Amino acid sequence: MPKWGMVIDLDKCTGCQACSTACAMENNTLPGESWQDVLFYHEGEHPNVQIKWFPRPCMQCENPSCVYVCPTGATYKTEDGVVLIDWNKCIGCKYCMIACPYGVRFYADEEPLLEPDLREVFPGEDGQVWNPPYQNPNEDWSKGIGIQPKGVVSKCTFCYHRISQAPDGVADLDEDDPELKEYVPACVRTCAPKARYFGDLDNPESNVNRLIAEKRGTRLKEETGNKPQVYYLGEHGTVPKFDPEFDNES
């Protein structure tokens, strides 16, 4: 059984947000429900201000705090290392959102981020929170796949409907391999500068393991003990320190 993980090379990432768009199209997420977000930050002071960006999917942690706190077991970890939500069990208590150190869980049943409210433009049917014109045919509420119902939490699934169909024993899911490209997560497949890699972290022969070893892959917020399965490469692998005073002055 693989342990799926992702590597993101920040030296290659251009902040184009194609990953965010592909994720939203693949998973029919609402505006603001950015399972795969690219965060933009200001760093430095005038006149030496830089804009930096940071792609951020769910970290699919080895020790996921969201799983531990969920009172119903709706959030769980699969044998192949992916954290999923069973929408049939989720009670919408949002404790997992509190417990996630990375802010990658979403409660779409909230005030609309943008107007018009797409849930009113495309009213949901059969329990769905909305009903967009295009819908991914893959749907499995027990895995948090598809258009979510009301009153539950949603998150990135590593495109579980794709990766779970991959042939056994594959070390990496590479979009350049015609045999495997259909199993590659949407954000990885669409990444134009090829800043993302997806593979089996338990396989010593995998490209993701080689990259982590050779380029000194780092993980976010190691101090929490969550042990993300998303690794970052490059010099800019940390988020700027939270400094609201700077932002207020600017």
Place this chain on the structure above:
Amino acid sequence: MSATVENVDQPGKPSPAITTATLISGAIGLAVGLALAYPVFFEGGRALAQGTNMAWGLPVATYAFLALGSFGLSMVAAVGGVFGLSGWNRITPRLYMLALAVSFGAIAALAMELGHPIRAIWAIPLNMQIQSPLLWMGVFWGVYVVCLLAMMLRLRRVDALERGSRRLAVVILLTCLGALFTQGLVYGMMSMRPVWYGIGTPLYYMYGAILTGVALALLFINLTHGFSQDNMVAAKRRVMRDQLPVIFLVALVGYAIVVSAKIITGLWAPTTGVQVVYEHMVGTGLFWFEVLGGVLLPIALMAAPAMRTRPAVQGVAAVLAVVGLFIARYEFTVSGQQVPLFKGSWVPGLVEYSPNIVEWGILVTGAFLALTVYAVADRFFNTGPYSAD
């Protein structure tokens, strides 16, 4: 006054006029609360101001405050039974009844906040996620409510200091402690939320619960007797003049020390985000109202021996303390989420949150549901040889 002294057949029995007035007030408040909160029944979470950036807002603060109030009331009542305190048997039945009613208010506020409250009834016990503090809080709370119901039935027949009642009081006290401890852990275990994180949080919750319980006990027993001690039996009068106000004062002073320690350590905390949150908090008028009006003024009122025995002063001090404690619960709930987690330029400063009218409606609904349940129990089910208590 005349309404309270008419009940000469049962000395100490509260006036039906007061319980009827309480019931009417509760029903009106409940209707207003439901009218304000009704969008949540049709629109769900979309009707609330809380959301992904601020997952737990005023409704959760309401639920936590009422839950702590219920546990606190039961602890005040149970201590009398556990240690066989003379005279406390004259106040404990009413406190247990109020605690049960306040628990109903808390559960109602929580149910209105949850995405799927009905599903919670079966999904939590059937899946037994034993690592979650929420599960254990539910277990303790469930046993606690059952024990309270059993106690209420029992106290219709026997005295609160009877052996069986005292044993049940021990169980109630333990379930209260368990529920408070686990509710504190819900926040205190969150290392990713440094404002909440730490061993002090469960203790802070427990201390707040005790003070809330004492304040509500003083307020409602005085309210029941029309803020007069003239028609109380001697034992109850002694508790209300000499014991409970002193306990209230000690609890207030202790709480002031806890709050001071919390604020000072927060302002000096080196952890990213903690200091800014506390600096922001102490810059708000709400915080100073909580400290000056909700802690220091009640201490001043209760410190003077001549003042603290007067029911009206006790009532004012209790109301101020309860309001201050509610503000503290709200500030604690919100402040733990104010540092944005990986939001980038979308949220450049602290996360902003203002409760909307629907969320205020949930607060009103929870509080007045508790008052209504309490008044209904007092008006229609308070019978038997110990009904005066």
